[in-house]
Amino acid sequence: MATLDRSIAPALQVPEHISLGNPKQVKLDNGILAHVINIGQQEVISVELVFQAGKTWENKPGLSMVTNRMIREGSAQLGAEELAKQVDFYGANIKTKAASDNVSVTLYCLRKFLPQVLPLYSQIIKSPSFPDREWERLRATTIQGLLINREKVETIASDAFYEHIFGADHPYGYAISPEDLESISVEDMRVFYRERYHAGNAIMFVAGKVSTDDLSMINEALGQNDWNARPRDTQNELPDFHYSPRELRINKADSVQSAIRIGLPLFNKKHKDYHGMYMLNTILGGYFGSRLMSNIREDKGYTYGIQSMLVSLQSSGYMLIATEVANEHSEDTLSEVSLEFDRLKNELVGEEELALVRNFTLGNVLNQINGAFNKTAILKGLYLYGLEIAHFDRFIRDIKEIDAAEIQRLARIYLNDDLMVKVIAGN
Amino acid sequence: MIQYNKFTLDNGLRVLVHEDPSTPMAAVNLAYDVGARDESPDKTGFAHLFEHLMFGGSKNVPDFDYPIQLAGGESNAFTNNDYTNYYEVLPANNLETALWLESDRMLALDINDRSLEVQKRVVCEEFKENYINQPYGDVWHKLRALSYQRHPYQWPTIGKDLSHIENAALDDVQHFFDLHYQPNRAVLVLAGGVKTSQVEKAVRKWFEQIQPNFTYTRNLPIEAPQTADRNLILRSRIPADAIYMAFKSTERLSPDYYTTDLITDILAVGESSRLQRILIKDLQLFSEIDAYITGDIHLGLLIVTGKIMPGVSIEKAEKAVWNVLEDLVHRKVDGQEMQKVKNKMEAHIEFSETNIMNNAMNLAYYELLSDAEEINLEVHKYLSIEAEDVQRVSAEIFRKEACTTIYYLKQD
Numbered sequence A: 001m002a003t004l005d006r007s008i009a010p011a012l013q014v015p016e017h018i019s020l021g022n023p024k025q026v027k028l029d030n031g032i033l034a035h036v037i038n039i040g041q042q043e044v045i046s047v048e049l050v051f052q053a054g055k056t057w058e059n060k061p062g063l064s065m066v067t068n069r070m071i072r073e074g075s076a077q078l079g080a081e082e083l084a085k086q087v088d089f090y091g092a093n094i095k096t097k098a099a100s101d102n103v104s105v106t107l108y109c110l111r112k113f114l115p116q117v118l119p120l121y122s123q124i125i126k127s128p129s130f131p132d133r134e135w136e137r138l139r140a141t142t143i144q145g146l147l148i149n150r151e152k153v154e155t156i157a158s159d160a161f162y163e164h165i166f167g168a169d170h171p172y173g174y175a176i177s178p179e180d181l182e183s184i185s186v187e188d189m190r191v192f193y194r195e196r197y198h199a200g201n202a203i204m205f206v207a208g209k210v211s212t213d214d215l216s217m218i219n220e221a222l223g224q225n226d227w228n229a230r231p232r233d234t235q236n237e238l239p240d241f242h243y244s245p246r247e248l249r250i251n252k253a254d255s256v257q258s259a260i261r262i263g264l265p266l267f268n269k270k271h272k273d274y275h276g277m278y279m280l281n282t283i284l285g286g287y288f289g290s291r292l293m294s295n296i297r298e299d300k301g302y303t304y305g306i307q308s309m310l311v312s313l314q315s316s317g318y319m320l321i322a323t324e325v326a327n328e329h330s331e332d333t334l335s336e337v338s339l340e341f342d343r344l345k346n347e348l349v350g351e352e353e354l355a356l357v358r359n360f361t362l363g364n365v366l367n368q369i370n371g372a373f374n375k376t377a378i379l380k381g382l383y384l385y386g387l388e389i390a391h392f393d394r395f396i397r398d399i400k401e402i403d404a405a406e407i408q409r410l411a412r413i414y415l416n417d418d419l420m421v422k423v424i425a426g427n
Numbered sequence B: 001m002i003q004y005n006k007f008t009l010d011n012g013l014r015v016l017v018h019e020d021p022s023t024p025m026a027a028v029n030l031a032y033d034v035g036a037r038d039e040s041p042d043k044t045g046f047a048h049l050f051e052h053l054m055f056g057g058s059k060n061v062p063d064f065d066y067p068i069q070l071a072g073g074e075s076n077a078f079t080n081n082d083y084t085n086y087y088e089v090l091p092a093n094n095l096e097t098a099l100w101l102e103s104d105r106m107l108a109l110d111i112n113d114r115s116l117e118v119q120k121r122v123v124c125e126e127f128k129e130n131y132i133n134q135p136y137g138d139v140w141h142k143l144r145a146l147s148y149q150r151h152p153y154q155w156p157t158i159g160k161d162l163s164h165i166e167n168a169a170l171d172d173v174q175h176f177f178d179l180h181y182q183p184n185r186a187v188l189v190l191a192g193g194v195k196t197s198q199v200e201k202a203v204r205k206w207f208e209q210i211q212p213n214f215t216y217t218r219n220l221p222i223e224a225p226q227t228a229d230r231n232l233i234l235r236s237r238i239p240a241d242a243i244y245m246a247f248k249s250t251e252r253l254s255p256d257y258y259t260t261d262l263i264t265d266i267l268a269v270g271e272s273s274r275l276q277r278i279l280i281k282d283l284q285l286f287s288e289i290d291a292y293i294t295g296d297i298h299l300g301l302l303i304v305t306g307k308i309m310p311g312v313s314i315e316k317a318e319k320a321v322w323n324v325l326e327d328l329v330h331r332k333v334d335g336q337e338m339q340k341v342k343n344k345m346e347a348h349i350e351f352s353e354t355n356i357m358n359n360a361m362n363l364a365y366y367e368l369l370s371d372a373e374e375i376n377l378e379v380h381k382y383l384s385i386e387a388e389d390v391q392r393v394s395a396e397i398f399r400k401e402a403c404t405t406i407y408y409l410k411q412d
Helices: A063-070 A080-089 A111-126 A132-149 A153-166 A178-182 A186-196 A212-222 A274-286 A291-299 A327-346 A351-368 A372-383 A389-401 A404-414 B046-053 B065-070 B092-107 B113-132 B139-147 B162-166 B170-180 B196-207 B257-268 B274-282 B314-330 B335-352 B356-369 B372-383 B387-397
Strands: A024-027 A033-038 A044-051 A093-098 A103-110 A202-208 A246-251 A257-265 A303-313 A316-326 A421-426 B005-008 B014-019 B025-032 B074-079 B084-091 B186-192 B230-236 B242-248 B286-293 B301-308 B403-410
Touching: A033 A212, A033 A372, A044 A111, A044 A212, A044 A372, A044 B335, A063 A093, A063 A103, A063 A132, A063 A186, A080 A111, A080 B274, A080 B335, A093 A111, A103 A111, A103 B335, A111 A212, A132 A178, A132 A186, A132 B274, A132 B286, A153 A246, A153 A257, A153 A316, A153 A421, A202 A212, A202 A372, A257 A327, A257 B113, A274 A291, A274 A303, A274 A316, A274 A327, A274 A351, A274 A389, A274 A404, A291 A303, A291 A316, A291 A327, A291 B113, A303 A327, A303 B113, A316 A327, A316 B113, A327 A404, A327 A421, A351 A372, A351 A389, A351 A404, A351 B065, A351 B074, A351 B084, A372 A389, B014 B196, B014 B356, B025 B092, B025 B356, B046 B074, B046 B084, B046 B113, B046 B170, B065 B074, B065 B092, B084 B092, B084 B356, B092 B186, B092 B196, B113 B162, B113 B170, B139 B230, B139 B242, B139 B403, B186 B196, B186 B356, B242 B314, B257 B274, B257 B286, B257 B301, B257 B314, B257 B335, B257 B372, B257 B387, B274 B286, B274 B301, B274 B314, B301 B314, B314 B387, B314 B403, B335 B372, B335 B387, B356 B372
Parallel strands: A033 A202, A246 A421, B014 B186, B230 B403
Antiparallel strands: A024 A033, A044 A103, A044 A202, A093 A103, A257 A316, A257 A421, A303 A316, B005 B014, B025 B084, B025 B186, B074 B084, B242 B301, B242 B403, B286 B301
């Protein structure tokens, strides 16, 4: 057999066709827009409703989170226990998620049980009862969870970070405390629910193996005018942002590691610099081979991991570098991060590294749109910002075209030490 | 149902291919039959440390991650007590890049001091992040050590102690590689947008010439049956008392394994599960509670653990857990509840199969365990479990004298 030269890498192809295709959209009778992602051989389906009812819509800290969590705890027709029992019986799952701008309630089930489960999901959405007893219990367990999290340096550092990026009285900035939860009543939830959980305020995503019959069933259950049909809510005025760049050290005496959070407020994915920042962030700390990982983990061994991320919000966005490091290396880590900022500002990124990040990103995006549930997450990221498929195509084009000069330009504007909020929580 | 083709190379490497033409991606999974169980008691954590070193470059390729990322892919790995698993996801067109890299590090790892020194530090930080610097983080070390007196499951994959990792030497690394990283002790799975006929050629090209050089005979101490309850009290600055109970469960290949899985589903999966409903909702003794099996190849554990509400005594909470467990022993589960956990399991498996990486990982694990074909018999095995099985197996497992209990208490 011929000897194989193992030092020569196999030929590579950069993914050419990265496309979201043409996802179907259906308007339910009551006007809800349903995005249908019909992919896959497995006999499963998910139905998700996203409401404009996140933290930015609450008038009491924590109200959005707990209302969305309590929505599963009993309906006008069934008590919490019976409801849970029936949902579980069909092997279904109803998951709730609350974020800064939106909340969602998602049903996952075997297709064969959709006719049985959809009415339960529909009750939860249309007539939750918010029983006092369930809230008393959920409040107590949630408070205990908060107290446990507060013992973690990660939580301590993150809470302080958001407070200084957005301000302690802005929904993007405040953390929810046990006292906040103490002051929330089921009546608050009922009012919040009535105001925000209506058909006009909802967007739907249906994913998995989806037939026309399934869609008719969904229309029957959730597409009628029996729940709060009125126009989409417009955002009330939010408090001003209070952004105060600074270095903060929070001592936690018994800690063997320090949590570090570094970052600054930016903008969301609609901003003209976003795609460039996406590349810059990837180079800095957005993948395993990033500069921060190479330097602080693979060269120095200060940490198990360090990441940098770019996060979009409806009315803002931010960049965040997060890591947990050995206490004795927390100051070194801060200076190495600054050094990496300087390198990006002072030196053009080389062609080889740029090609690496470009290829990685394109392959990664191809993976992220693979399969019904992944693709749904990507589409949600577009539609919730009022963006279309064309925006995704532009993103792919920009990733291929952004050059070293543009990355340097962005680094010079945004990666400045005196713009950063830096938090170290540890010993 | 996961379809696949299988072939075996002359060097003993087993290869499975799961074709899914609907995806442009490929998942590559390479499982090695070596885990923390193969470590010596004074050098624990080594299998996992070694996994880190596998990314430090091999004989002909200086860096593992760079070519994978250049090919648009990502790579990672995990180690558990039983085995070590490496995987990549990348565009299917570039599959050969992963085969090149995986074969080169199977052939000859570039073992060097620098990589060892850095990864020792990284793993020590991983140890601290997950097992020291978390509330209750050290409990798993204690629970294993107490549950197993002879078997190597007595230490967690991360290692018994930071010093074991700090003391790892270059010779140990070379020896471990030579002994364990052999083609006949590995299973390679390719899944996604791949064609068996094409990938078979590429697999042969890159892997066929790697020869197995060492023979390893696994000879693990057998854990004697537990005949008396074991108890420990830990105290630290935590916001809530917690209880951890570990019962001896079954071996992974025992016919009763699937029943133990359903038992923990009856106990803790879903809002209507017994522990959730009775102990969190009705009696309000716990803020969170869980039950699961560790699923190890040798005698595994069935764990029940929960955080206790303020003002509730831990003895009262423990008694209430026992009442729920003993009810499974004394009273047959009704048909409705049996059907519920089976439906849950069926949904769980069906959702899992939507992901090519899950499929590749599961195929590799089943082939390593016994035979990949078993994976497609799983649903049937779960569906044929009867209420009598649940009662019988519960009676075997939920015995006071076979239970290890840790009270984790708030320090005032």
